[in-house]
Amino acid sequence: MTMQERLFDLKRIYEQIKKRPPSRSLGLLRNPFPPTGIAGTGEEATPFYPRQGYIKVLSEFVRSSLQGSDFCGLVVMGEYGSGKTSLLRHFAKEVASAQARGIPVGAVYVANPGTSFADVLQSMTRSIGQTVLAKYAWAHVINWLKVSPTDDRFSAVGLPVPPKDQLATLSDAHEFWALFHEQLDISREDIAGAVTSVMQQTLPDLGFAEGLSAIMLGDRSSASKTWSQLTKTLPPYSTKKPVPTERMASLMTVFKSNGVEHLFLLIDEVEDVVFYRMTKKLRDDFTATLRASIGEHGGNLSIALASNLPGWHLLVRGDASLEDRFKFRIELTELTSEEIHRLIGYYIKQAKAPASDVATRIFQGPVIDLLFKFRRRMPRPILTACHSLVENFWNLDHEPSPKEIEQFLTSD
Ligand SMILES: Nc1ncnc2c1ncn2[C@@H]1O[C@H](COP(=O)(O)OP(=O)(O)OP(=O)(O)O)[C@@H](O)[C@H]1O
Numbered sequence: 001m002t003m004q005e006r007l008f009d010l011k012r013i014y015e016q017i018k019k020r021p022p023s024r025s026l027g028l029l030r031n032p033f034p035p036t037g038i039a040g041t042g043e044e045a046t047p048f049y050p051r052q053g054y055i056k057v058l059s060e061f062v063r064s065s066l067q068g069s070d071f072c073g074l075v076v077m078g079e080y081g082s083g084k085t086s087l088l089r090h091f092a093k094e095v096a097s098a099q100a101r102g103i104p105v106g107a108v109y110v111a112n113p114g115t116s117f118a119d120v121l122q123s124m125t126r127s128i129g130q131t132v133l134a135k136y137a138w139a140h141v142i143n144w145l146k147v148s149p150t151d152d153r154f155s156a157v158g159l160p161v162p163p164k165d166q167l168a169t170l171s172d173a174h175e176f177w178a179l180f181h182e183q184l185d186i187s188r189e190d191i192a193g194a195v196t197s198v199m200q201q202t203l204p205d206l207g208f209a210e211g212l213s214a215i216m217l218g219d220r221s222s223a224s225k226t227w228s229q230l231t232k233t234l235p236p237y238s239t240k241k242p243v244p245t246e247r248m249a250s251l252m253t254v255f256k257s258n259g260v261e262h263l264f265l266l267i268d269e270v271e272d273v274v275f276y277r278m279t280k281k282l283r284d285d286f287t288a289t290l291r292a293s294i295g296e297h298g299g300n301l302s303i304a305l306a307s308n309l310p311g312w313h314l315l316v317r318g319d320a321s322l323e324d325r326f327k328f329r330i331e332l333t334e335l336t337s338e339e340i341h342r343l344i345g346y347y348i349k350q351a352k353a354p355a356s357d358v359a360t361r362i363f364q365g366p367v368i369d370l371l372f373k374f375r376r377r378m379p380r381p382i383l384t385a386c387h388s389l390v391e392n393f394w395n396l397d398h399e400p401s402p403k404e405i406e407q408f409l410t411s412d
């Protein structure tokens with residue numbers, strides 16, 4: 001996003017208010033390194049360094065996805081702090097920006113799938129959003145009534161048949177309301193009942209016909225309660241137990257009607273779930289739904305999973321039909337010293353004092369060699385070490401010597 005497109009530059013305002021004098025000893029305006037090394041907590045400013053090793057795999061994954069004949073799966077494997085979350089989030093950002101430029105794609109990032117596939121579906125629902133879903137449902141109801149405006153169809157849902165010419169031009173919720181409530185004097189309850197009944201008959205698999213009608217009719221308090229139930233737990237309103245694969249199909253229809261021809265579903269932290277929270281039964285259900293969704297929506301859906309290696313193996317254990325579908329693989333291995341150099345360079349660039357090359361000299365020289373020698377060579381330990389190093393030497397009255405840096409980096 002360029003400066004011109006921004007409403008305000010919050011980062012700059014923050015820095016003006018919380019200003020501390022730049023560090024002369026380090027040649028930095030601020031500390032650019034993340035303090036905790038958890039991706040996604042500090043936003044826009046976090047730089048992303050695309051590692052050479054996976055750029056090609058990612059574009060092949062996208063190409064193959066958009067060709068659309070077959071299901072495409074990607075697994076991102078890596079241990080703790082290796083950059084899985086940053087990669088998926090960055091991927092989601094790229095898709096969103098393509099979407100903003102008119103490409104019919106979309107991405108849903110699920111931070112942690114929970115213990116059943118239903119949780120993934122909640123995240124998808126949430127990402128569509130209440131307003132869009134209600135608009136979609138209204139259009140759906142109106143079309144259904146218009147397709148075959150027989151007496152039977154209307155009486156089955158408890159509505160009178162409106163004058164033909166008025167029905168023909170009906171196109172949105174406001175007009176529906178004006179016609180049935182204001183002109184034909186149908187009560188709010190009866191309209192809600194009709195909407196619910198249409199939804200149940202035609203889109204039962206969204207799983208929340210009654211809840212959705214509260215949202216559609218703009219009943220604020222019950223709408224917001226309903227929405228939080230819809231997106232958190234299993235829908236309480238459902239007349240039948242929602243079947244995950246059917247609900248997935250309905251959600252895919254909604255995405256499609258919103259111009260998303262291809263959906264990238266990005267599921268992070270898979271290991272957390274398969275290891276700590278899933279019983280064998282839950283795991284089997286999860287993989288069964290995953291497999292079914294892949295089979296049904298192959299051409300319009302791609303899934304990327306991020307997990308550590310044992311988590312991935314546990315998820316697909318003994319299931320070749322699932323494992324074979326995830327043919328794109330990225331393994332986030334330890335950084336080479338060249339990669340540490342580049343990674344740190346991306347951060348330094350954000351905060352380097354103009355006309356000073358101290359930061360470059362320090363961080364691109366002795367620091368890298370030391371980190372390479374003494375730290376686990378993954379982004380998190382490398383970046384958090386840089387963060388604490390900057391904090392430690394911020395107010396020093398001279399440029400820290402290689403000896404001082406070494407002492408600091410080897411002391412904790
Ligand atoms: N390619 C990259 N470019 C810039 N920063 C990165 C990159 N990869 C990782 N990082 C940074 O390293 C830290 C750890 O990365 P991240 O949280 O993505 O790892 P993770 O593999 O998801 O960890 P966990 O196993 O705890 O979920 C974060 O601060 C993140 O911003």
Ligand SMILES: [Mg+2]
Pocket residue numbers: 084085086268269
């Ligand atoms: Mg992560």
